Amino acid sequence: MTSAEMKAAILHHLVYTQGKDAVTAKTYDWRMALSYAVRDKIVDRWFEATRRAYAEKRKRVYYLSLEFLIGRLLKDAIINMRLEESVLDALKDLGIEWEEIIEDEPDAALGNGGLGRLAACFMESQATLGLPAMGYGIRYENGLFRQRFEDGRQVEEPEDWLNQAHAWEFARPEVSIDIGFGGHVQEIGSRANWYPSEVLIARAHDTPVIGWKGRWGNTLRLWEARPMHGFDLARFNRGDHTAAAEPEAMARTLSRVLYPDDHTEQGKELRLKQEFFHTAASIRDILRRFESEYDDLRLLPKKAAIQINDTHPAIAGPELVRILHDERGIDFEEAVGIARNTISYTNHTLLPEALETWGEARMGRLLPRHMQLIDRIDDLHRRETGTHDLNAHHDGKVHMGTLGFIMAHKVNGVAALHTELMKSTVFKDLHELHPEKIVNETNGVTPRRWLLSCNPRLSSLITDSIGDNWVDHAEDLKKLEPFTEDAGWIEKFTAAKHANKVDLSNWIAETLEISVDPDSIFDIQVKRIHEYKRQHMNLLETIAYWLEIRDNPNAGWTPRVKIFGGKAFPNYIYAKEMVHLANDMAKVMNSDPLTSRFLKVVFPPNYNVSLAERLIPAADLSEQISTAGKEASGTGNMKFSLNGALTIGTLDGANVEIRELVGAENFFLFGMTAEEVMTHRAEAGHAARAIAADPRLARALETIRSGGFSPEEPGRYHMITDNLTHHDYFMVCSDFTDYWRAQRDVDAAFADKAEWARVAALNTARTGWFSSDRTIRGYMRDVWDVEAAPLVDLA
Ligand code: 26Q
Numbered sequence: 001m002t003s004a005e006m007k008a009a010i011l012h013h014l015v016y017t018q019g020k021d022a023v024t025a026k027t028y029d030w031r032m033a034l035s036y037a038v039r040d041k042i043v044d045r046w047f048e049a050t051r052r053a054y055a056e057k058r059k060r061v062y063y064l065s066l067e068f069l070i071g072r073l074l075k076d077a078i079i080n081m082r083l084e085e086s087v088l089d090a091l092k093d094l095g096i097e098w099e100e101i102i103e104d105e106p107d108a109a110l111g112n113g114g115l116g117r118l119a120a121c122f123m124e125s126q127a128t129l130g131l132p133a134m135g136y137g138i139r140y141e142n143g144l145f146r147q148r149f150e151d152g153r154q155v156e157e158p159e160d161w162l163n164q165a166h167a168w169e170f171a172r173p174e175v176s177i178d179i180g181f182g183g184h185v186q187e188i189g190s191r192a193n194w195y196p197s198e199v200l201i202a203r204a205h206d207t208p209v210i211g212w213k214g215r216w217g218n219t220l221r222l223w224e225a226r227p228m229h230g231f232d233l234a235r236f237n238r239g240d241h242t243a244a245a246e247p248e249a250m251a252r253t254l255s256r257v258l259y260p261d262d263h264t265e266q267g268k269e270l271r272l273k274q275e276f277f278h279t280a281a282s283i284r285d286i287l288r289r290f291e292s293e294y295d296d297l298r299l300l301p302k303k304a305a306i307q308i309n310d311t312h313p314a315i316a317g318p319e320l321v322r323i324l325h326d327e328r329g330i331d332f333e334e335a336v337g338i339a340r341n342t343i344s345y346t347n348h349t350l351l352p353e354a355l356e357t358w359g360e361a362r363m364g365r366l367l368p369r370h371m372q373l374i375d376r377i378d379d380l381h382r383r384e385t386g387t388h389d390l391n392a393h394h395d396g397k398v399h400m401g402t403l404g405f406i407m408a409h410k411v412n413g414v415a416a417l418h419t420e421l422m423k424s425t426v427f428k429d430l431h432e433l434h435p436e437k438i439v440n441e442t443n444g445v446t447p448r449r450w451l452l453s454c455n456p457r458l459s460s461l462i463t464d465s466i467g468d469n470w471v472d473h474a475e476d477l478k479k480l481e482p483f484t485e486d487a488g489w490i491e492k493f494t495a496a497k498h499a500n501k502v503d504l505s506n507w508i509a510e511t512l513e514i515s516v517d518p519d520s521i522f523d524i525q526v527k528r529i530h531e532y533k534r535q536h537m538n539l540l541e542t543i544a545y546w547l548e549i550r551d552n553p554n555a556g557w558t559p560r561v562k563i564f565g566g567k568a569f570p571n572y573i574y575a576k577e578m579v580h581l582a583n584d585m586a587k588v589m590n591s592d593p594l595t596s597r598f599l600k601v602v603f604p605p606n607y608n609v610s611l612a613e614r615l616i617p618a619a620d621l622s623e624q625i626s627t628a629g630k631e632a633s634g635t636g637n638m639k640f641s642l643n644g645a646l647t648i649g650t651l652d653g654a655n656v657e658i659r660e661l662v663g664a665e666n667f668f669l670f671g672m673t674a675e676e677v678m679t680h681r682a683e684a685g686h687a688a689r690a691i692a693a694d695p696r697l698a699r700a701l702e703t704i705r706s707g708g709f710s711p712e713e714p715g716r717y718h719m720i721t722d723n724l725t726h727h728d729y730f731m732v733c734s735d736f737t738d739y740w741r742a743q744r745d746v747d748a749a750f751a752d753k754a755e756w757a758r759v760a761a762l763n764t765a766r767t768g769w770f771s772s773d774r775t776i777r778g779y780m781r782d783v784w785d786v787e788a789a790p791l792v793d794l795a
Helices: 003-018 027-055 074-081 084-094 098-104 115-130 232-239 245-254 270-294 299-303 316-327 332-342 360-366 368-385 400-406 416-424 428-433 447-453 456-466 476-485 487-512 535-551 572-592 609-618 634-642 655-663 674-681 688-695 694-707 712-726 732-751 753-766 771-785
Strands: 060-062 068-071 107-111 134-139 147-149 153-157 172-182 186-190 192-196 200-212 217-227 306-308 341-346 357-359 397-399 410-413 439-440 521-526 560-565 599-603 621-624 646-649
Touching: 003 621, 027 074, 027 084, 027 098, 027 153, 027 200, 027 217, 027 368, 060 771, 068 115, 068 217, 068 609, 074 084, 074 098, 074 115, 074 447, 074 476, 084 098, 084 115, 107 655, 115 134, 115 217, 115 306, 115 447, 115 771, 134 270, 134 360, 134 753, 147 456, 153 572, 153 688, 186 368, 186 560, 192 316, 192 368, 192 560, 200 270, 217 245, 217 410, 245 694, 270 299, 270 306, 270 316, 299 306, 299 332, 299 428, 299 439, 306 316, 306 332, 306 712, 316 332, 316 341, 316 400, 316 428, 332 341, 332 368, 357 360, 360 368, 360 397, 368 400, 397 400, 397 753, 400 674, 410 416, 416 428, 416 439, 416 655, 439 634, 447 456, 447 609, 447 634, 456 476, 456 487, 456 521, 476 487, 476 771, 521 609, 521 732, 535 560, 535 572, 535 599, 535 646, 560 609, 572 599, 572 712, 621 634, 634 646, 634 655, 634 753, 646 655, 646 732, 646 753, 655 753, 688 694, 688 712, 712 732, 732 753
Parallel strands: 060 134, 060 306, 134 217, 306 341, 341 410, 410 439, 521 560, 521 621, 560 599, 621 646
Antiparallel strands: 068 107, 147 153, 172 200, 186 192, 200 217, 357 397
């Protein structure tokens, strides 16, 4: 597409789609016009792919996830369609600022964190690989809350991405599916009719997901909840104005908000309703498509693979069995077999509090037939395995992990260590009964968004050096290794990183009014705020470093900028205190004349996908410091490494694999192993002993305790200091000393700029394996048994 054609397309959509005149058009109007112009190009390719999937009778993959953390889509679309030149030229011609347009797009935050972002990366990789696939999610009206700080405290505000028109979706009112809840069951022999007492409608909204070079496109289908009967006119006419709108409001509640929860099981009825609404609509839609192409349901596992992203859609098993058995008349055992061979389940956590369970009373009331079927599934599984326990339904609850496991043909972990821990802990007994079921598929991230798009300087250097094949064959980044021995090339690498750091420094100065020195170590920890992720250990180390500088301000300290980003679950008081402490520390430290040359603390509010894209390319040091055994994988760790940051980290999640790939000598390892954590935790008084043995730690804790960062309220952080001193389940104190040691190793290493840059470049060269393309190929081979369509390049 030429620049002139692009310009004409933008102007056309400005007038005829957006209904604005170039004279009065605002940034928003231009963005919408540009989005429609780009979207037109995508739609052609998307239809072509969809037609081919049908015509070639290909097996399809269905990715069911309550979360798709897709972020902004415009730049991604432009890059994958190779339209950046014509767009840049056209915008220039029109006198429109590219940056301003890109920044104007709301960040679609339909997810909490890693699990949701993984689903988004998977969608992009599936399209890039030419795999016929469809993502199913919920079209939340309000995504993850917006975070603000008020006197350093987190305040949540509703997120309203749908306030503006959404350029990328197509409403499909003709795809409307009835979803029932409650009511009663009438059994007829083995089968039953379910008569729900409440019914609402799931309406589809489709977003095309385009792969690299526009060679394939898939659909992300998001469900919106709508009332069966809209507005009650009779009631309104009787003068009952509020009540007339009630059924509508009730139904819509279902797709109103994303639960801002990660890792704490909530047990809320609305959440269970969301899960069933999402899953039932998706299963119906999958079967409708299948039945339009084939007439034998026994073929389902050959033509469809359904992946459930954690247990959130795990009711898919019973729901599919219900339709096959009750509605289509397939024998119960055969129905279970078909469902199992179609479904597979990804586990993302071993934290006991995060494993979903639903009370039998609630589940029985809301999903009476499913409750019966779960008991029959349990019963069948007992007969198959000759066991007596291991039921999904026990102790008055339905355990969704167990249900997911027994209704799937494959269950996967998300990093090598995590998968091994699944086998030896949470799923130990089930694993012994089904030793082939658990497989590992180490997570990955899409290199299109997480290198090419977010880090243009480094990407250009890479492409100038090895060509652009790396973009969809990230293993090619290996070819950079010889360049890392070339001093001239390393200078270019350093210049790219430095320029990224200057950009970030400017942004920090403008938005937060904090001045930072781009020559400092940019030390970044961004992720949800959680005790197991140990942001407070990072804070303690920051305090200890600050105190040491104050003791001896002229000792030649290595300057650092400590950058934090992340949201705390609104009811998770401890995590909120961690946020508050970080902000209180920033206030004290950034204005300390003795130390501020050497140490700054920066906590930009509202960490999201777009902010990640800004921060990660500017990082020198990636903080991956979770208590070993607790972080299933992590994916931020991969993004940092790919962008040339060194990692300071524990042997947890995918850190283990990152360290193996980049080389142990190029990774700042510290802390106990998962096994050591388990034994050490059992030793009473571990925290007190660790504190007694490390005066730096003791002093840092004492500084918080005595109100060093909250003089107006010295007791403010007793919750944190008391917990760390006495209980310290996540081993912050016991790992602190080694963490401090590793941080000083970082200082020493950073002193040799060229050597640091060499190792940073090696990180980029050696982490191409973490492309989500590789992950998806793994699922295709080990779990889905599916092949991609041969790809054709754009004309
Ligand atoms: C459960 C019940 C009710 C409401 C919400 C939830 C809920 C929602 C989201 C529970 C958990 C989550 C998210 C979990 C998550 O993001 N896990 C992360 O998944 C990543 C991708 O595999 C891993 O890299 C991270 O290690 C893991 O923490």
